[in-house]
Amino acid sequence: MAIALSAITMLVLIVLFIIKEGLPFIFKIGITDFLLSTDWEPAAGKYGIFPMIAGSLWVTLGAILVGVPLGLAGAVFLSEFIPQWAMKTIKPTIELLAGIPSVVYGFIGVMVLAPLIREYLGGPGLSIMAASIILGIMILPTVMSISIDSIKAVPNSYREGAFALGATHWQTIHMVVIPAARSGIIAGIILGLGRAIGETMAVIMVAGNAVKLPNSPLDSVRTLTANIALEMGYATGMHRQALFATGVVLLIIIMLLNYIAMTAIRDRGKKK
Amino acid sequence: MEGDYKFRINNLNVFWGKAQALRSISIDIPANRILGIIGPSGSGKTVFLRSLNRMNDLVPEISVEGRILLDGEDIYHPDVDPVKLRKRVGMVFALPVPLPASIYDNIVFSPSLFRIRDRKKLNHLVETSLTSAFLWDEVKDRLKTSALRLSGGQQQRLCLARVLAMEPEVILLDEPCSGLDPISTAAIEDALGILKKNFTIILVTNNTKQAARVADNTAFFLMSEMIEYGATEQIFTMPRDKRTNDYVTGRFG
Numbered sequence: 001m002a003i004a005l006s007a008i009t010m011l012v013l014i015v016l017f018i019i020k021e022g023l024p025f026i027f028k029i030g031i032t033d034f035l036l037s038t039d040w041e042p043a044a045g046k047y048g049i050f051p052m053i054a055g056s057l058w059v060t061l062g063a064i065l066v067g068v069p070l071g072l073a074g075a076v077f078l079s080e081f082i083p084q085w086a087m088k089t090i091k092p093t094i095e096l097l098a099g100i101p102s103v104v105y106g107f108i109g110v111m112v113l114a115p116l117i118r119e120y121l122g123g124p125g126l127s128i129m130a131a132s133i134i135l136g137i138m139i140l141p142t143v144m145s146i147s148i149d150s151i152k153a154v155p156n157s158y159r160e161g162a163f164a165l166g167a168t169h170w171q172t173i174h175m176v177v178i179p180a181a182r183s184g185i186i187a188g189i190i191l192g193l194g195r196a197i198g199e200t201m202a203v204i205m206v207a208g209n210a211v212k213l214p215n216s217p218l219d220s221v222r223t224l225t226a227n228i229a230l231e232m233g234y235a236t237g238m239h240r241q242a243l244f245a246t247g248v249v250l251l252i253i254i255m256l257l258n259y260i261a262m263t264a265i266r267d268r269g270k271k272k
Numbered sequence: 273m274e275g276d277y278k279f280r281i282n283n284l285n286v287f288w289g290k291a292q293a294l295r296s297i298s299i300d301i302p303a304n305r306i307l308g309i310i311g312p313s314g315s316g317k318t319v320f321l322r323s324l325n326r327m328n329d330l331v332p333e334i335s336v337e338g339r340i341l342l343d344g345e346d347i348y349h350p351d352v353d354p355v356k357l358r359k360r361v362g363m364v365f366a367l368p369v370p371l372p373a374s375i376y377d378n379i380v381f382s383p384s385l386f387r388i389r390d391r392k393k394l395n396h397l398v399e400t401s402l403t404s405a406f407l408w409d410e411v412k413d414r415l416k417t418s419a420l421r422l423s424g425g426q427q428q429r430l431c432l433a434r435v436l437a438m439e440p441e442v443i444l445l446d447e448p449c450s451g452l453d454p455i456s457t458a459a460i461e462d463a464l465g466i467l468k469k470n471f472t473i474i475l476v477t478n479n480t481k482q483a484a485r486v487a488d489n490t491a492f493f494l495m496s497e498m499i500e501y502g503a504t505e506q507i508f509t510m511p512r513d514k515r516t517n518d519y520v521t522g523r524f525g
Contacts, residue, residue: 160369162381164358166385167382168355180371
């Protein structure tokens, strides 16, 4: 009980601290200027984080485009087409992917992925695309393992019912199993999304970190997290407060996502 | 003679892992009749039923030997597509399992699998199949509401209607009334009595009285074997085997 309470207290303290450090700054400079201006020049007193918000959203969207189809396809394959014993070895292996330090993913992105993109698709290599692919792989274990759990939780009687009505295996999967597991799958995707938007180290290494609005997936971007991590070391005064304010924006985005995930999970509970 | 029998089953043996679930069952099932299958739990009734539409294929541990002819065709022949077979031989389970969708969508699930898209035809199917299952009057005003909101008895009739919408030739029912109250049970039994004009019905039941009420012929299963098979009247009034007699008179064990 005390430990649980202390965890909650920690969370509250963190949120309060960031808000206390960041919120006054937002009001001082004006919400619209802060969120929608594209000029980020702390030395000149310009604090517009719109390029970073766009960067975070693009990279996250890309990660979803890469990670969700792969994760869902993998989950369907593992839970529907593979004998139970094989799944019991493969699933923990996939979950191990989540344990690889993000800096290692960053290495692979820098050494393998970015040169490949530069060579075959053009641009600087360190780009939205590189970050999306790396993040897509990083969220794979989350999406896949939660999807597997919710597909496995679909009662077998649903499958038999569909088979008995003349459905093929594929029809059963896409007309019965996936709709029945949908809210769990969505929750998995949103948790993956939260991870993608919050990821810092791997993104710093592969996204290029240029502060400008991207025009194509091959352009370099800077995300909100990267912005904080890159500049915190030397920022002082207003600049420092601006980074805390960036943290506030990030926190709000992530909390919104978690709220959506929790609602999705709660709805699943209601249906049964 | 061939045309009069829907199923001809010869020396059917089913193994579940190493255990034998059915021992040399041979039975000819007449078309447009109701066959009742009675017997205690674990006697192989359900496994028998699931052999007839190859639902047993879905359980890797089960192997089936022997010959099952549907209209003279071996349903376990490698050329037979189990999906097409299951369309001809529909099945209603012991526990009603409506899909988590609306009443309407539950009924059109199977027809739409077979590429029936015409709204009029689908609406017609929904009405006729729900009517045949004695459910239409209760749900006609709320076809778009979730099937999970129906009562257990209504859900089971919905599952029957769903199978009827598939327009099968044979309907297998696996203890369809086991969880139902007497009124819902009567509704289903009434439906079966009318449906046999167009379908061959095989009804597995733990309720011997139900078999006596609705079945034309009755088979008695015990410990993986078929002990006796004959006209329902004969099975219930003058069974040849003493075990059948003990079972139908409730003196078993």
